[in-house]
Amino acid sequence: RRPVHRLFRCAGTVAADLKGEEQLPGSVEPDSQDKILKKRFSEVQKERREQAQRTVLINCPNKISEKKFIKYISQHGPINSHFFYESFGLHAVIEFCQKESVASLQDAVCTPNLGTETAIPFRSRFFNLKWTNPLNPGSEQPNVQCSNQLPPASKKLFQLLCRAESMDDQLNTLLKEFQITEENAKLRHLTCSLIEDIAAAYLPDCTVRPFGSSVNSFGKLGCDLDMFLDLDETGRLNPGKTSGHFQMEFQVKSVPSERIATQKILSVIGECLDHFGPGCVGVQKILNARCPLVRFSQQASGFQCDLTSNNRIALKSSELLYMYGTLDSRVRALVFSIRCWARAHSLTSSIPGAWITNFSLTMMVIFFLQRRSPPLLPTLDYLKTLADEGDQCVIEGHNCTFTSDLNRIKPSGNTETLELLLMEFFEYFGNFAFNKNSINIRQGREQNKPESSPLHIQNPFETSLNVSKNVNQSQLQKFVDLARESAWILQQEDKARPSSASHQPWGLAALLLPSVSHSKSLARKKRKKPASERIRNLLDSIKSSGKEQ
Ligand code: GTP
Numbered sequence: 301r302r303p304v305h306r307l308f309r310c311a312g313t314v315a316a317d318l319k320g321e322e323q324l325p326g327s328v329e330p331d332s333q334d335k336i337l338k339k340r341f342s343e344v345q346k347e348r349r350e351q352a353q354r355t356v357l358i359n360c361p362n363k364i365s366e367k368k369f370i371k372y373i374s375q376h377g378p379i380n381s382h383f384f385y386e387s388f389g390l391h392a393v394i395e396f397c398q399k400e401s402v403a404s405l406q407d408a409v410c411t412p413n414l415g416t417e418t419a420i421p422f423r424s425r426f427f428n429l430k431w432t433n434p435l436n437p438g439s440e441q442p443n444v445q446c447s448n449q450l451p452p453a454s455k456k457l458f459q460l461l462c463r464a465e466s467m468d469d470q471l472n473t474l475l476k477e478f479q480i481t482e483e484n485a486k487l488r489h490l491t492c493s494l495i496e497d498i499a500a501a502y503l504p505d506c507t508v509r510p511f512g513s514s515v516n517s518f519g520k521l522g523c524d525l526d527m528f529l530d531l532d533e534t535g536r537l538n539p540g541k542t543s544g545h546f547q548m549e550f551q552v553k554s555v556p557s558e559r560i561a562t563q564k565i566l567s568v569i570g571e572c573l574d575h576f577g578p579g580c581v582g583v584q585k586i587l588n589a590r591c592p593l594v595r596f597s598q599q600a601s602g603f604q605c606d607l608t609s610n611n612r613i614a615l616k617s618s619e620l621l622y623m624y625g626t627l628d629s630r631v632r633a634l635v636f637s638i639r640c641w642a643r644a645h646s647l648t649s650s651i652p653g654a655w656i657t658n659f660s661l662t663m664m665v666i667f668f669l670q671r672r673s674p675p676l677l678p679t680l681d682y683l684k685t686l687a688d689e690g691d692q693c694v695i696e697g698h699n700c701t702f703t704s705d706l707n708r709i710k711p712s713g714n715t716e717t718l719e720l721l722l723m724e725f726f727e728y729f730g731n732f733a734f735n736k737n738s739i740n741i742r743q744g745r746e747q748n749k750p751e752s753s754p755l756h757i758q759n760p761f762e763t764s765l766n767v768s769k770n771v772n773q774s775q776l777q778k779f780v781d782l783a784r785e786s787a788w789i790l791q792q793e794d795k796a797r798p799s800s801a802s803h804q805p806w807g808l809a810a811l812l813l814p815s816v817s818h819s820k821s822l823a824r825k826k827r828k829k830p831a832s833e834r835i836r837n838l839l840d841s842i843k844s845s846g847k848e849q
């Protein structure tokens with residue numbers, strides 16, 4: 301079988317994020333494609349942010365003619381790109397070429413008269429398009445094409461996987477179906493930009509930045525939108541300008557700690573979102589969590605949002621994951637498949653608890669790829685040696701320095717197929733000495749566990765912390781059992797793979813099905829366990845999720 305990964309071009313966000321210095325046509329040889337220069341994380345984020353500031357969101361009537369609508373909006377300036385999608389009605393995302401067009405549009409828009417209710421007159425970039433004459437809404441046929449913002453249904457996914465030609469093809473198909481699309485990425489950045497407008501009503505120089513899987517190259521369609529309120533730009537931390545003998549500083553209120561300041565700011569922003577934020581619903585202030593946050597849904601974009609404050613280390617870990625995900629196209633394909641596998645077997649959950657998180661799983665895949673021979677990914681310590689002056693970064697006393705230039709990193713000499721890597725991943729972690737070893741992507745090798753948590757994954761920047769401290773022994777055991785079973789299934793399959801015409805789930809599709817032997821053994825275990833133990837496990841899960849909250 302040909303190693304498909306060498307031919308595979310990553311699509312979606314990362315493809316859009318790759319920089320074609322010499323714009324290469326689509327038909328170039330794969331080898332020369334490898335030479336495409338890759339953009340830095342900060343450059344991608346800056347461009348996306350600037351793009352989002354020139355963009356507006358419009359709720360449209362269903363029967364609309366795209367041509368007429370675009371002509372109408374173009375009165376305010378040339379449009380760079382646009383798309384439609386469905387979420388509680390039809391919406392259009394319009395990206396103007398210039399920021400001034402947004403102001404021109406806002407000047408032409410009125411605040412609605414709501415009859416029995418009263419409108420809060422907040423002038424955002426989220427509008428409603430209405431017919432001037434609702435009884436005669438134009439003569440043209442509606443012809444709007446909607447862009448998809450949701451992951452594929454399981455049935456469609458299984459069909460695609462069963463039809464694939466090889467396991468490598470399956471892993472790449474899964475990636476293509478689940479990854480965040482160009483439009484979805486734009487919508488995520490636009491949502492942050494709209495939230496920033498609201499926060500800026502109080503804190504004019506603040507920035508709302510997305511982090512986590514929305515930007516780290518491992519995001520799935522439908523994943524939550526993590527964002528943080530960055531107040532560093534306000535000059536709060538910069539020394540004031542001196543002139544002669546004098547220096548001026550702002551008169552401010554003070555509070556006893558950074559945590560209390562964060563809680564106060566998030567509390568006010570939470571209120572603003574709740575009272576003024578068009579489309580912001582279900583606002584919850586979770587201010588006593590380890591990392592205080594405001595959680596809400598942005599109905600118009602369909603995202604579940606988590607807003608935190610001063611979370612620069614998390615942004616740095618998103619950058620690090622972006623580097624790893626962009627270095628070699630096999631990384632994302634493998635991470636996506638393993639995340640889907642974990643979700644399919646309820647190893648991960650959207651509810652916080654004693655289970656493994658997607659973030660921990662990604663760290664495990666990165667570590668495994670650092671352990672291959674030759675290594676498929678470099679260690680964080682190696683990335684640190686490639687850093688230049690501009691990359692130096694210390695956050696809250698933690699050294700977070702590593703190169704931001706992907707082009708400095710030599711491509712790996714490892715040519716293993718995705719099929720082999722997936723099987724070896726399950727083998728590796730099915731036999732890992734979790735009881736004594738810790739996973740450490742900084743050094744790329746196992747280390748003695750510094751504490752007794754069942755699963756120890758060293759936080760890459762805050763090195764005394766364990767990113768999987770929440771995981772209990774029974775969840776870890778479930779992971780190990782399923783990894784062993786999956787390795788076994790893949791080994792058996794190799795011996796007797798069904799023909800593609802048989803439509804039998806095979807390869808990755810077989811791994812995503814509920815595991816028969818496991819559910820049987822679980823049922824046996826459940827029967828054997830005394831009720832008191834089951835209740836204790838349940839209480840442990842609730843306790844750890846309570847702590848998170
Ligand atoms: P999804 O499950 O797709 O949302 O993945 P995610 O990577 O966005 O995870 P999540 O929303 O739980 O967390 C957002 C970001 O916060 C992660 O990408 C990490 O950068 C950071 N993060 C999450 N959990 C931890 C943790 O336990 N420790 C540390 N240091 N950072 C974490």
Ligand code: MG
Nearest residue numbers: 512513524526
């Ligand atoms: Mg997330």
